[in-house]
Amino acid sequence: MGNGCFYVDRLAAGYGKRPVAEGLSFHAGRGEIVTLIGPNGAGKSTILKTISGGLAPMGGELVLDGVPMERIPRKERARKLAVVFTEKLQGELMTCRDVTAAGRYPYTGRLGLLSEKDQRAVDQALELVHGTDLGDRPFDRISDGQRQRIMLARALCQEPEMILLDEPTSHLDVKYKLEFLSLLREMARKKDLSVLMSLHELDLAERISDRVVCIKDGRMDRCGTPEQVFTPGYVEGLFGMTAGKFDAAGGSVEFSVPGGAVKPEDLPENAVFVIAGNGSGRQVFRKLQRENVPFVTGILFENDLDLPAAEALAAHVVKVPLGPVPEEAVREARAWIRRCQRVICCRTGFGVWEKENEDLFKYAERSGKTAGES
Numbered sequence: 001m002g003n004g005c006f007y008v009d010r011l012a013a014g015y016g017k018r019p020v021a022e023g024l025s026f027h028a029g030r031g032e033i034v035t036l037i038g039p040n041g042a043g044k045s046t047i048l049k050t051i052s053g054g055l056a057p058m059g060g061e062l063v064l065d066g067v068p069m070e071r072i073p074r075k076e077r078a079r080k081l082a083v084v085f086t087e088k089l090q091g092e093l094m095t096c097r098d099v100t101a102a103g104r105y106p107y108t109g110r111l112g113l114l115s116e117k118d119q120r121a122v123d124q125a126l127e128l129v130h131g132t133d134l135g136d137r138p139f140d141r142i143s144d145g146q147r148q149r150i151m152l153a154r155a156l157c158q159e160p161e162m163i164l165l166d167e168p169t170s171h172l173d174v175k176y177k178l179e180f181l182s183l184l185r186e187m188a189r190k191k192d193l194s195v196l197m198s199l200h201e202l203d204l205a206e207r208i209s210d211r212v213v214c215i216k217d218g219r220m221d222r223c224g225t226p227e228q229v230f231t232p233g234y235v236e237g238l239f240g241m242t243a244g245k246f247d248a249a250g251g252s253v254e255f256s257v258p259g260g261a262v263k264p265e266d267l268p269e270n271a272v273f274v275i276a277g278n279g280s281g282r283q284v285f286r287k288l289q290r291e292n293v294p295f296v297t298g299i300l301f302e303n304d305l306d307l308p309a310a311e312a313l314a315a316h317v318v319k320v321p322l323g324p325v326p327e328e329a330v331r332e333a334r335a336w337i338r339r340c341q342r343v344i345c346c347r348t349g350f351g352v353w354e355k356e357n358e359d360l361f362k363y364a365e366r367s368g369k370t371a372g373e374s
Ligand SMILES: Nc1ncnc2c1ncn2[C@@H]1O[C@H](COP(=O)(O)OP(=O)(O)OP(=O)(O)O)[C@@H](O)[C@H]1O
Pocket: 015, 020, 038, 039, 040, 041, 042, 043, 044, 045, 046, 047
């Protein structure tokens, strides 16, 4: 089970008598970020609620710092484990500073009076989330994104060993999403925190997580590093996607090509051949896709940055393994060019290993297919 400060072993979580998910075994070490992903209703929130103590486990073990969770006294657990579930706290009549300070309650006496040390911890936490200016504002009159940052400040000033977050970026704009997750990453490392959260943004999950736990049909479908989890085709299966493709290399989602791949003889009249490579083609592929213009592309090496988007969107891709480009691939690409109405070249120049693509471009020029290229 590793030296993680937290682990679950064969955990079952659910409501009443019915487990929503069971057989869950994973761990989160100190300084690590572990992310739960999976389709809507898979049970991610239920698992987090169970780990936070809000729901009783229906089976299995929950262990924090070598001690079964149920044996950790409530007050100690409140110090060790911080929870960021935004919908929980209404915070009426409270300022953002009051809400943040609530994170110190496990450390204060019964009256909840804050010592100087507590006040300092509140200041620091607000500063960390860039929330100092929000301190005096009423918590119920700030934006959802600001509320999310204040909730993180509250969790941080609790000085926990572990933070649980349920979809912490759902209300944040793209700038704050990145800022928030970078902050979380930094806090995890600096303060040796274990972070367990659910995320819907797979690209962010892939970039930020040390480990990803995939939940599907009431069980743990996969658990591992992002490289182990996000293998080609996996996300589409996990989410039962029929309308698009997840680019495992680039961490982005591609809409699928209408009608799918085609045979040369079925290629529509307005089809375009795109000479791309090295990431130069993706924007063009997407533009053609939006405009409903079918296209063929090549010659792409199998590790090319353009390949995932090409495979998701093109009617056909002429691709080759790394190494010398076979004559046959060149012949095939030329045949597709002859069938296409025009050729778009995304390259401003060709490297020494791209002689065949340069030749294809010259071939297209000679055929008059590059005229009016946009
Ligand atoms: N309070 C509840 N009582 C009974 N069943 C519930 C309750 N809350 C959620 N469920 C059910 O448990 C299952 C898992 O829900 P959960 O919210 O954990 O999924 P999730 O993976 O977090 O979904 P989402 O991605 O949509 O947030 C769903 O079928 C849901 O309808």
